[in-house]
Amino acid sequence: MKNAVLTELQTQAEEFVAGPQVESFRLKQTGARSITFDGYELCSSMSYVVGPPLWYELNIYQTDSQGFLIGIKMFTKNEDEGDIHRVLEASSLDDVAHILENYDPAFDIDASSVRVDDDTISMAELSLAAVRLRQRIEEARRQFKDLVGEILYELDNG
Numbered sequence: 717m718k719n720a721v722l723t724e725l726q727t728q729a730e731e732f733v734a735g736p737q738v739e740s741f742r743l744k745q746t747g748a749r750s751i752t753f754d755g756y757e758l759c760s761s762m763s764y765v766v767g768p769p770l771w772y773e774l775n776i777y778q779t780d781s782q783g784f785l786i787g788i789k790m791f792t793k794n795e796d797e798g799d800i801h802r803v804l805e806a807s808s809l810d811d812v813a814h815i816l817e818n819y820d821p822a823f824d825i826d827a828s829s830v831r832v833d834d835d836t837i838s839m840a841e842l843s844l845a846a847v848r849l850r851q852r853i854e855e856a857r858r859q860f861k862d863l864v865g866e867i868l869y870e871l872d873n874g
Contacts, residue, residue, distance in 0.1 A: 755779040759870040763859040821856035
């Protein structure tokens with residue numbers, strides 16, 4: 717028993733010293749081909765909690781060619797909407813931070829449910845739909861901003 721524990725600890729120590737192992741990844745993109753690459757996942761974070769109709773997952777990867785990829789996924793509980801998968805490229809960790817700090821999740825929200833071309837919808841109904849859309853955008857921005865803070869902290873304190 718003691719030898720098995722020592723062997724396991726030695727294996728873990730060797731893996732730690734050797735550093736992360738290169739893995740193959742395939743990242744899905746909405747409306748585009750998937751991106752396949754070899755590299756490492758540096759960090760990830762997810763905003764899922766019970767209640768809100770959507771949540772985000774962020775993953776930061778370093779490619780074997782020393783570039784960086786940012787995986788942004790927005791999941792929704794609404795079956796009529798599809799999940800959003802984006803992959804953004806960066807050349808440095810400073811670029812990763814810049815991209816994340818300037819990303820606007822409002823572009824991930826489907827506004828097609830607000831039917832402005834329907835003459836049968838009253839102004840009150842249209843106003844309520846706009847308020848619901850605005851609340852959804854604000855929720856997406858809040859969650860994304862929280863995740864960006866977590867990711868940047870992980871990258872800085874790695």
